[in-house]
Amino acid sequence: MQGWPLAALLWLALSAAPAHALQKFVEVQQEFRSSEASLYDRKGQLLQQIRLNPHERRLSWVALEDVSPALRNALVASEDRRFYQHSGVDWNAVAAAAWGNLWNSRTRGASTITMQLAGLLDDDLRRRNSPRSFSQKLSQVMVAQLLERNWRKDQILEAYLNLVSFRGELVGIHALSRVLFGKHPGGLSQREAAIAVALIRGPNATPARVTERACRILQEQHAGQECKDLESFALLALARTGSNSEVVVTTTAPQLAPHLARKLLRTPGQALRSTLDAGVQRFATDAxxxxxxxxxxxxxxxxxxxxxxxxxxxxxxxxxxxxxxxxxxxxxxxxxxxxxxxxxxxxxxxxxxxxxxxxxxxxxxxxxxxxxxxxxxxxxxxxxxxxxxxxxxxxxxxxxxxxxxxxxxxxxxxxxxxxxxxxxxxxxxxxxxxxxxxxxxxxxxxxxxxxxxxxxxxxxxxxxxxxxxxxxxxxxxxxxxxxxxxxxxxxxxxxxxxxxxxxxxxxxxxxxxxxxxxxxxxxxxxxxxxxxxxxxxxxxxxxxxxxxxxxxxxxxxxxxxxxxxxxxxxxxxxxxxxxxxxxxxxxxxxAQEIRYDDKQEAPRQEYFLAGTEQALIRTAKSDDIGVAIRYPTAGMLVALDPDIPPERQRIRFQASGLSNGSWRLDGKLLSAAEAAPKNRRNKNVRPVPVQNPQLALDWMPWPGRHVLELLDDKQTVLDQVRFEVRGAVERVAAPKNSPGSRKGA
Missing domain, CATH: 3.40.710.10 (DD-peptidase/beta-lactamase superfamily)
Structure with a gap:
């Protein structure tokens, strides 16, 4: 707030409008979305967290009572000493800032935690790359006063700690604690708390600058002994955010089901209870x-x-x-x-x-x-x-x-x-x-x-x-x-x-x-x-x-x-x-007791579907196994040669494993005569003799896609194949002095 006349700020306080739209604390809490989505097991145990927001790193909302007292004390001591006394604006700090600005002397600043929270809640009041305008600062003070009238102090502090940006993409104390220190915010030490608060004022400051400010915070709290080796400690913590302030390590949440989590989780902040059992998942992974x-x-x-x-x-x-x-x-x-x-x-x-x-x-x-x-x-x-x-x-x-x-x-x-x-x-x-x-x-x-x-x-x-x-x-x-x-x-x-x-x-x-x-x-x-x-x-x-x-x-x-x-x-x-x-x-x-006539296997009790049970298994019956069409094969493509007379081209249907049966082609039963019909252009040609027509049949092919079925004596389909015939069916003599012609390509 340095650079603003004290009179203007006093006028602002008197003219603050109470009707300004303001979110309730519970609404802010409910609208908060973690950048992570969480997968839980069937009993509610956390299995996996995956990050779905690439721009910010937020973890779940943390209640104020779950935040380390060392951090709360360091925050108030550093950012807003009279936080529990003022009503949103620290007029003493405003006056000190104005006086310091007049004499070009350095002061702490007049922006309270409540005013900073106002900037976090309202995008129009959020500080970008340039200082806030006069109207923005006026609005910020107005919103801060409204917050103090409608929210409790603990709610203001809790919301601030969950919404404030720390370093790079880290937003909220939960993300900062997990990434920099590998622990929950409730376990932060006095030294860790000082580094966290130092980052609020300078998120992208160098490790040396962060160490300097953190040491000053510790000294103000009469804990100067914690400054020993503080810089090396800060260097190690800040290294976990990479050279460009990008987080390079994950949280300490369990990583038990990454593949299913990626399959099920779609929205930042989503919390889904899966059917998995954490104990079974962990044991299976270990096994x-x-x-x-x-x-x-x-x-x-x-x-x-x-x-x-x-x-x-x-x-x-x-x-x-x-x-x-x-x-x-x-x-x-x-x-x-x-x-x-x-x-x-x-x-x-x-x-x-x-x-x-x-x-x-x-x-x-x-x-x-x-x-x-x-x-x-x-x-x-x-x-x-x-x-x-x-x-x-x-x-x-x-x-x-x-x-x-x-x-x-x-x-x-x-x-x-x-x-x-x-x-x-x-x-x-x-x-x-x-x-x-x-x-x-x-x-x-x-x-x-x-x-x-x-x-x-x-x-x-x-x-x-x-x-x-x-x-x-x-x-x-x-x-x-x-x-x-x-x-x-x-x-x-x-x-x-x-x-x-x-x-x-x-x-x-x-x-x-x-x-x-x-x-x-x-x-x-x-x-x-x-x-x-x-x-x-x-x-x-x-x-x-x-x-x-x-x-x-x-x-x-x-x-x-x-x-x-x-x-x-x-x-x-x-x-x-x-x-x-x-x-x-x-x-x-x-259940049937069985034995094999040639003792291929030892006698035993066997299970059968009703109507198929047998007490004596004969070797001869094994020949009935594997009844099948041997030729043509499934999916076979046959090409006819137009230069060979049709009556000289045949496909022999062959089957094995069957002593009595018949053929059906494209839904029609075949006989030996139908398999080799007389050539309509040459009535002197006889059907090709057929050897055992029930198991082998010579068929004169014609172009098209065909379905051949092998049937038993009860007309039950035992096997089926599909095949295709392509090419000409006959060659027609060309008239004299004219080019040859060919039918049925």
């Missing part, structure tokens, strides 16, 4: 880091974990990265797309059992197989490059054998399996024909989120729903996606230690103290490791690998991801006070 630390020599840097409550769909843990282990910590491994490996096999076998094309006791041939495709032969191999011969579906799934899974997909068809995966929320980018038979072995890219939630549908007896990540979200709604009986049988297989012993042995990281069903997966070249499984209450999914896509070194799903899955699942149940339950057999499922 991931412990496992990666133990495998540092195996070229693994990244991982992700998802834990979901089966009934509600609430996500209890969302760990998107291994944090300090990763070179790509910002990549969210929960939603990133990776090759699924063997983790899709349970859904394939479930579909085959659901359709009653096979049972858990059916025999599949684990032997070399070559499948023709549009791009060449597909030759799948097992993980260990060995063949097991005839194995049951239970053993094939439990031990994760690849060739039986491919044989099963030949029966189910890639198109039908693709549609089922879409129903389960995978949102695959390509079609079933694009993936072909490799879809059985997880060639599709999936996210941990979609994969884990699909396993949750298995846990819920085939009922599927989305997930919840915020308590404010509506409850999930279940829809039927799979048969309850078939999902029960799949769960029983995935929980069977004996069924997986051929590949994994009896003792491994897939065993838990409670009933669980689990499947591992490893993608090509060991680039991705998966372990996904469920109990009666929870579903947990784990992925480990490298965000860069680099392969791991000799790490499979059971040695990489499975130990983490086991730890998290056992932690969930160790803290669970409810009694654990083994899934009960639903209606429509029959």
């Amino acid at each position: 991931l880091q412990r496992q990666l630390a133990a495998l540092t020599d195996r070229n693994i840097q990244d991982g992700a974990i998802l834990a979901i409550d089966n009934a509600s769909g609430d996500v209890l843990a969302w760990v998107g990265s291994s944090s300090t282990f990763s070179n790509a910590a910002d990549v969210d491994g929960v939603v990133a797309l990776r090759q699924a490996g063997s983790t899709l096999k349970p859904f394939l076998y479930e579909m085959a059992i659901e359709k009653k094309w096979m049972t858990a006791a059916s025999l599949l041939n684990d032997a070399a197989i070559n499948l023709p495709t549009a791009s060449g032969l597909y030759i799948p191999q097992n993980y260990d490059k060995q063949f097991k011969g005839l194995v049951s579906v239970r053993t094939a799934l439990g031990s994760s054998l690849n060739i039986p899974a491919v044989r099963t997909l030949v029966t189910v068809t890639p198109t039908a399996f693709f549609q089922r995966l879409q129903t389960l929320g995978f949102q695959l980018r390509e079609s079933g024909d694009y993936y072909g038979y490799s879809l059985a072995l997880g060639s599709a890219d999936v996210s941990l989120l979609a994969l884990t939630n699909a396993y949750r549908a298995l846990a819920n007896q085939g009922r599927y729903s989305g997930i919840r990540t915020a308590l404010s979200d509506p409850p999930v709604k279940m829809t039927k996606a799979m048969d309850p009986g078939a999902t029960f049988i799949i769960g029983d297989i995935l929980s069977d230690r004996s069924a997986r012993s051929r590949t994994f042995g009896l003792e491994n990281a897939l065993s838990t103290r409670v009933w669980t069903a689990v499947k591992t997966g490893t993608s090509k070249d060991m680039r991705d490791n998966w372990a996904v499984g469920y109990s009666d209450r929870y579903t947990v999914g784990v992925w480990v690998g490298n965000a860069s896509g680099l392969p791991m070194w000799d790490v499979s799903g059971v040695t990489g991801a499975a130990p983490i899955w086991q730890e998290v699942m056992q932690y969930l149940h160790a803290r669970d006070q409810l009694r654990q339950r083994i899934p009960q057999k639903p209606e429509g499922v029959v």
Whole structure:
């Protein structure tokens, strides 16, 4: 206030208008917005803060009683000694400032804390790069007097400490305390308080200047001994704001769920209560880091974990990265797309059992197989490059054998399996024909989120729903996606230690103290490791690998991801006070004692869908497994040659695994005569002889897109492929002395 005549200020005080618009204290408090958004767990515990306002750094509002007394005392002593005596304007200070200005002597200044708050509350009164105008100073005094009439002193002090700018982008005592001193404002010492108050008068002052002013404040409070080594202390604190007064460190708030926080938080000041459980989130993060630390020599840097409550769909843990282990910590491994490996096999076998094309006791041939495709032969191999011969579906799934899974997909068809995966929320980018038979072995890219939630549908007896990540979200709604009986049988297989012993042995990281069903997966070249499984209450999914896509070194799903899955699942149940339950057999499922006629596997009790049960499993019946159209292959493109007579061009429909059946093309049943019709232009041409028309049929192609179906003797569709024929259908002789012509391009 230096430079203004005392008479003018006295006139101002007498003419202050009481009707000036003024916010209430509670309104200022409610309108305050932190630059951070906060994510809380389901019980209200802070999980994560992220900054959404790039221009200012504010933290939550702090009540005056939660501010250190040392800071309150230093502020009043330095900025406004008569704060508790004046009514907004310190007329003694005004007079002293005017007198000092007259004699060119230095004084403390006349601006009170209340007047400074008036400037913080009203943008028109805020001091910019130039001094306030005469009218602004008059208005500032008027607002200060109104504040004193309508607010209590403690409210004025509290609002001031939360709104005042300190250094650079730091606004409010909470942000300053956390960044400069790494503590809550309630814990500031006398020395820290002096530095904080010194910054109010000179936010961008040099460390030496800040130290000088802070020491003066301490001396005025009879604490001059605190000036010792003050400059080095101030240098260290101010260094945390960088060379250009930009904050270079984060707050000390927990950083437990950065990826989910970035997904859910949108507005500065937002406080959202998520479905996460802080204890589960912290334990899962630690478990991931412990496992990666133990495998540092195996070229693994990244991982992700998802834990979901089966009934509600609430996500209890969302760990998107291994944090300090990763070179790509910002990549969210929960939603990133990776090759699924063997983790899709349970859904394939479930579909085959659901359709009653096979049972858990059916025999599949684990032997070399070559499948023709549009791009060449597909030759799948097992993980260990060995063949097991005839194995049951239970053993094939439990031990994760690849060739039986491919044989099963030949029966189910890639198109039908693709549609089922879409129903389960995978949102695959390509079609079933694009993936072909490799879809059985997880060639599709999936996210941990979609994969884990699909396993949750298995846990819920085939009922599927989305997930919840915020308590404010509506409850999930279940829809039927799979048969309850078939999902029960799949769960029983995935929980069977004996069924997986051929590949994994009896003792491994897939065993838990409670009933669980689990499947591992490893993608090509060991680039991705998966372990996904469920109990009666929870579903947990784990992925480990490298965000860069680099392969791991000799790490499979059971040695990489499975130990983490086991730890998290056992932690969930160790803290669970409810009694654990083994899934009960639903209606429509029959338990049957079985034996194999050639003793391929030991006698046991097996589960069947009603109507498919058998006591004796005969080896001969294994030939019925893998019924499929061998040629043409799905998606095949056939080009006709116009220079070859149409009656000499044929496509041979071939099928295997069926002793009696028929063909249907584009909805019409085919016979041998219809397959090779007489040429309308040459009636002397006979149909091409057909060998065994039920399994092999020579068909004269015509251009277009076609659907070929293989039917059994009951006209049930066993397999289906789509293919396309392009090119001319016949060559027409050209008239003499005229260019040749050609029909049907």
